[in-house]
Amino acid sequence: MMIVMTPQAAEDQIQAVVARLETTGVHVVVMPGELTTAIGAIGDPEGVAELGIEGMPGVDRVVPISRSYKLASSELSHHEPSVFDIGGRTVGGGSTFCLIAGPCTVESREQTLGVARAVKAAGASMLRGGAFKPRTSPFAFKGLGAPALEILSEAREETGLPIVTELLDAQHAGLIEQYADVVQIGARNMQNYALLEVAGKLGKPVLLKRGLSSSLDELLQAADYVLKEGNEAVILCERGIRTFETATRFTLDLGAIPWLKLHTHLPVIVDPSHAAGDRRLVGPLSRAAAAVGADGLIVEVHEDPEHALCDGPQALQASQFAEFTAAVAAHAQLEGMRLA
Ligand code: PEP
Ligand code: MN
Numbered sequence: 001m002m003i004v005m006t007p008q009a010a011e012d013q014i015q016a017v018v019a020r021l022e023t024t025g026v027h028v029v030v031m032p033g034e035l036t037t038a039i040g041a042i043g044d045p046e047g048v049a050e051l052g053i054e055g056m057p058g059v060d061r062v063v064p065i066s067r068s069y070k071l072a073s074s075e076l077s078h079h080e081p082s083v084f085d086i087g088g089r090t091v092g093g094g095s096t097f098c099l100i101a102g103p104c105t106v107e108s109r110e111q112t113l114g115v116a117r118a119v120k121a122a123g124a125s126m127l128r129g130g131a132f133k134p135r136t137s138p139f140a141f142k143g144l145g146a147p148a149l150e151i152l153s154e155a156r157e158e159t160g161l162p163i164v165t166e167l168l169d170a171q172h173a174g175l176i177e178q179y180a181d182v183v184q185i186g187a188r189n190m191q192n193y194a195l196l197e198v199a200g201k202l203g204k205p206v207l208l209k210r211g212l213s214s215s216l217d218e219l220l221q222a223a224d225y226v227l228k229e230g231n232e233a234v235i236l237c238e239r240g241i242r243t244f245e246t247a248t249r250f251t252l253d254l255g256a257i258p259w260l261k262l263h264t265h266l267p268v269i270v271d272p273s274h275a276a277g278d279r280r281l282v283g284p285l286s287r288a289a290a291a292v293g294a295d296g297l298i299v300e301v302h303e304d305p306e307h308a309l310c311d312g313p314q315a316l317q318a319s320q321f322a323e324f325t326a327a328v329a330a331h332a333q334l335e336g337m338r339l340a
Pocket of ligand 1: 104130134186187188209239
């Protein structure tokens with residue numbers, strides 16, 4: 001923590017700040033400059049944050065030096081990338097590329113089993129599918145609920161693919177715990193801190209999507225909410241953010257991937273489907289994701305996107321999924337990765 005005094009700060013004001021900092025046992029260094037004096041407080045940033053230094057006479061600003069996210073950070077103790085085994089599929093670590101694919105929403109048994117077979121045959125690592133859907137309009141299809149989880153379970157039984165499905169509300173935690181292999185937290189719930197704690201307690205890997213308008217710092221602090229429950233398996237997902245650009249549904253922040261790789265040990269995957277909102281962009285964005293070092297993708301696939309109940313325009317055609325996978329695998333290979 002660095003405390004910057006105003007140019008007018010008097011010596012007794014500087015000494016008052018030093019005295020207050022010293023009550024927490026931090027090492028204090030006073031650095032007089034040409035215009036202002038800066039005071040460094042080394043150690044215990046939490047204790048210092050609670051001292052109310054900002055309000056003291058002569059203080060201009062308090063500048064934190066250490067990161068706001070702790071457990072997700074690769075800078076403190078966790079320098080090596082985290083690697084998770086999920087039903088025999090490796091996520092993270094840099095040598096495998098995880099391809100999660102499936103429908104946006106479980107609409108029926110036939111639809112889900114059909115897509116599950118297609119994505120399995122093409123080499124997908126896991127099956128996605130929503131049972132409880134967060135919809136912008138309360139009048140839109142919100143998913144089949146519990147029966148959808150039964151259908152996903154049948155698809156897992158047949159294909160062997162682990163299931164990724166969203167925990168929308170804490171009241172469904174028991175059900176999701178029973179059926180999911182990976183618990184998805186949707187973009188709209190990234191800052192639902194109570195839900196993050198519930199997800200953290202389920203003891204299953206959590207796929208945490210970046211909020212629509214959330215910074216990467218906020219994403220990593222959200223990950224800390226899950227990690228602090230003792231759950232080490234958090235997969236981050238860049239799924240596009242709100243910008244002034246409206247040509248695409250969201251703006252896929254490709255720079256987020258190498259930035260996250262520098263600052264966190266957690267695996268990072270990309271959702272090009274929700275970012276693009278248009279299936280024609282999903283292939284290029286997926287290949288780009290592999291090129292910037294993503295650990296995998298989560299993509300939407302449908303056998304009949306025209307009649308999908310949710311997100312049809314962005315769903316890849318199931319019949320074209322093998323071709324898509326081959327292109328992604330080739331790009332992942334350039335990065336030294338093979339499909340998980
Ligand atoms: C989804 O993956 O189905 C979904 C709703 O995504 P997001 O939370 O990123 O909008
Ligand atoms: Mn969707």
